[in-house]
Amino acid sequence: MAKAFFIDTSRCTACRGCQVACKEWHGLPPVTTKQQGTHQNPPDLNPFNYKLVRFDEHKINGKVSWLFFPDQCRHCVEPPCKDTADSYIEGAIIVDEPTGAVIYTEKTKQLTVEQYEDIRESCPYNIPRRDEKTGLLSKCDMCIDRVQANMLPACVKTCCTGTMNFGDSQEMLDFANKRLAVLKESYPQAELVDEDSVGVVFLITHPRKMYSAQI
Ligand code: SF4
Ligand code: SF4
Numbered sequence: 001m002a003k004a005f006f007i008d009t010s011r012c013t014a015c016r017g018c019q020v021a022c023k024e025w026h027g028l029p030p031v032t033t034k035q036q037g038t039h040q041n042p043p044d045l046n047p048f049n050y051k052l053v054r055f056d057e058h059k060i061n062g063k064v065s066w067l068f069f070p071d072q073c074r075h076c077v078e079p080p081c082k083d084t085a086d087s088y089i090e091g092a093i094i095v096d097e098p099t100g101a102v103i104y105t106e107k108t109k110q111l112t113v114e115q116y117e118d119i120r121e122s123c124p125y126n127i128p129r130r131d132e133k134t135g136l137l138s139k140c141d142m143c144i145d146r147v148q149a150n151m152l153p154a155c156v157k158t159c160c161t162g163t164m165n166f167g168d169s170q171e172m173l174d175f176a177n178k179r180l181a182v183l184k185e186s187y188p189q190a191e192l193v194d195e196d197s198v199g200v201v202f203l204i205t206h207p208r209k210m211y212s213a214q215i
């Protein structure tokens with residue numbers, strides 16, 4: 001059965017444990033950044049950050065409030081990034097059928113910068129990134145090595161607030177709908193984002209335009 005994440009942003013405290021766990025598990029190097037007047041760091045996804053906790057500051061009901069969004073690849077059910085890559089090099093982007101994980105392979109190094117830009121533009125969520133030195137395209141790989149060993153993805157294992165959840169896709173969808181029903185009482189505009197077309201279902205509490213993530 002396909003796997004899915006359910007990410008309940010109402011529970012996120014922006015501790016960034018998931019972001020760090022992702023880097024640690026994948027052995028990704030640090031990235032030098034500058035203070036940009038926000039707690040969000042790094043400022044955007046990059047080839048060495050597959051997970052990024054986005055911070056959006058708003059005045060809500062007269063109070064300064066933050067909306068947190070632990071951004072990552074959505075493992076689309078019919079991934080447009082793969083369709084675009086297939087038109088250039090077959091097998092550069094593959095889907096692991098048992099889980100539905102969308103995986104970028106070493107073959108992505110053979111893609112040109114223009115082809116990478118096409119792939120990035122085809123992603124509805126602006127996720128793929130390219131290492132300028134090696135040409136490798138990268139993003140969240142669902143921690144496929146862990147999942148195939150019956151372990152949770154590193155970000156899910158680390159999250160202690162219940163924001164990050166992972167399991168069989170129908171189970172996650174049922175859980176997401178239950179949480180949505182509860183949250184609707186406090187947040188009438190709460191919704192699930194594209195739940196029928198992705199393997200990573202986000203529950204958001206406020207209108208999409210209030211989030212800097214591409215949703
Ligand atoms: Fe949010 Fe959980 Fe990530 Fe912390 S570990 S930032 S609570 S999703
Ligand atoms: Fe990173 Fe793995 Fe979580 Fe994807 S599933 S964001 S690769 S820790």
Ligand code: SF4
Pocket residue numbers: 073074075076079080081082102122123124125126127128139
């Ligand atoms: Fe590809 Fe973007 Fe979908 Fe991830 S979110 S599978 S990068 S199209």
